[in-house]
Amino acid sequence: MPVWLIWLIVALGLAGAEALTGDMFLLMLAGGALAATGSSALLDWPVWADGAVFLVVSVLLLVLVRPALRRRLLSGHGLPDPVQALEGKSALVLDRVARHEGQVKLDGEVWTARPLNDDDVFEPGDHVTVVKIDGATAVVFRSL
Structure with a gap:
């Protein structure tokens, strides 16, 4: 060989x-x-x-x-751009959003959601604003 x-x-x-x-x-x-x-x-x-x-x-x-x-x-660059673009957008509550439950319609898609403050509860029909995306969950607070 x-x-x-x-x-x-x-x-x-x-x-x-x-x-x-x-x-x-x-x-x-x-x-x-x-x-x-x-x-x-x-x-x-x-x-x-x-x-x-x-x-x-x-x-x-x-x-x-x-x-x-x-x-x-x-070298990581954090969240991908499409996910960062969702932060700050308005969403519609579809299912009651509480500490460990909830769904919102965000940019035409249904996302699991949780409130920014654990004590907050949002009912279906409420409008919320996305603070950040945590994995596959939108962290939201009440829109003004």
């Missing part, structure tokens, strides 16, 4: 294992193994030189690429 094929199998194995962890560490090692595959296939170097290529490329990827990639992937 050619050495470049072994490096390719190692690269694919590391990339597959990365799918289980999601930490981007094994993916950087897979990049190093892929570079060793290329050097082994294109250049007639000894195996230790391919190992050195693997080591150098893996370290460079871990130090230079991984931090930027993790920052990019982990």
Whole structure:
């Protein structure tokens, strides 16, 4: 079996294992193994030189690429824009809204709802304003 094929199998194995962890560490090692595959296939170097290529490329990827990639992937921007657009809108109470129950019609859709203040109760037909969206629940208070 050619050495470049072994490096390719190692690269694919590391990339597959990365799918289980999601930490981007094994993916950087897979990049190093892929570079060793290329050097082994294109250049007639000894195996230790391919190992050195693997080591150098893996370290460079871990130090230079991984931090930027993790920052990019982990940077959350809060609620998606369509949900934020619902905040401040008026809604019609369809089902009695109390501490642990209620439904409102908001922007043409039926949403579960709860009052901003736990002691507030809104009856069907009342108009309320959405303060925020908490998961799939609209948090509401009485419209003025």
